[in-house]
Amino acid sequence: MDPLLRADAVIGIGRGALISAMFGAGWLGWGLGNAKAFNALVGPTFGFTALFLFACSIYFIREGRLLRKQCPEAGASRRHSVLKWFLLVALMEVLAIALVAILANRLHHADLATDWCAMIVGLHFLPLAKIFRAPQLGVLGILMILWCVLSWVLFQSSAIAIAASLGTGTLLWGNCVTSLFRVGRITRSAST
Numbered sequence: 001m002d003p004l005l006r007a008d009a010v011i012g013i014g015r016g017a018l019i020s021a022m023f024g025a026g027w028l029g030w031g032l033g034n035a036k037a038f039n040a041l042v043g044p045t046f047g048f049t050a051l052f053l054f055a056c057s058i059y060f061i062r063e064g065r066l067l068r069k070q071c072p073e074a075g076a077s078r079r080h081s082v083l084k085w086f087l088l089v090a091l092m093e094v095l096a097i098a099l100v101a102i103l104a105n106r107l108h109h110a111d112l113a114t115d116w117c118a119m120i121v122g123l124h125f126l127p128l129a130k131i132f133r134a135p136q137l138g139v140l141g142i143l144m145i146l147w148c149v150l151s152w153v154l155f156q157s158s159a160i161a162i163a164a165s166l167g168t169g170t171l172l173w174g175n176c177v178t179s180l181f182r183v184g185r186i187t188r189s190a191s192t
Contacts (some may be wrong), residue, residue: 016134016137122141124143
């Protein structure tokens with residue numbers, strides 16, 4: 001693999017893992033809090049796991065930056081194009097989340113807002129899979145959407161929000177872990 005592409009891949013996957021770790025912690029924390037599941041074991045385990053995932057992600061971002069310093073600068077236009085499309089998808093996601101939150105409130109079904117927001121988060125991974133050339137993001141998005149539909153069908157009232165939050169957070173942390181393993185393989189191949 002070209003050293004510059006390897007460096008960009010390590011940085012990109014590391015950033016994706018960090019974002020998945022952060023948002024996964026948010027969704028899981030929200031679900032655990034709503035379920036009143038934080039206790040002397042769950043709280044510290046949750047906190048340690050979140051910090052561990054953050055630290056591993058940051059480590060690989062730094063490794064990628066070190067790899068990039070060893071390469072002549074090129075490919076900035078590709079990164080700019082990716083950033084532009086990512087920001088557009090993120091803006092559409094934020095607007096859609098605001099819209100479904102307002103809609104759920106107007107329908108007097110605030111319990112559905114969490115599930116619908118999680119579905120939108122899942123949907124936003126579908127274009128990101130193409131933008132970042134990362135098919136695993138498409139799989140993540142489809143799994144999130146399916147989990148939210150299943151939560152909507154199986155649960156009622158606040159249980160929908162708890163199930164959607166816990167499932168979304170778990171899927172995001174699973175994505176983070178698989179990304180960390182993938183980036184670990186890429187960096188090990190760079191050192192050989």
